[in-house]
Amino acid sequence: MDYNALSDLQIIRQIGEFVKAERIHQQKSQDQLSKEAGISRSTLSLLERGEKVNLITLIQVLRVLDRLQWMEAFEVKKTISPIDYIKLQKKHERQRVRNSDMAADNPPLEW
DSSP states (O other): OOGGGSOHHHHHHHHHHHHHHHHHHTTOOHHHHHHHHTSOHHHHHHHHTTOOOOHHHHHHHHHHTTOOGGGGGGOOOOOOOHHHHHHHHHHTOOOOOOOHHHHHHSOOOOO
16 A cells, blocks of 8 residues: 555555554454553544644554554664775775794605
8 A cells, every 4th residue: 555645644544544554353342442552432432533743642642552563664764874885994904914933844755
């Protein structure tokens, strides 16, 4: 689904539908879920109908439903700039060490 093409209200409604479907799937009543989430039943009803609610309300409900996996999309991944990467590569490049004394001790093999 192209979420960029949806209006904000359509996205809110879709979230509400998801919450309601997940609540029903887990066989929880609105009263039970709202108590577990620490919100009023009317607030949960607003959320399920696609009305505007606070973000904290959504988080509380999704936590109770064990559906916070979407938070992975908001993880800030540590990246390295290309210049820093090159510097790091040069720092760790293998350098050959030649011991001139070893070469003198081991004459070339004759055939």
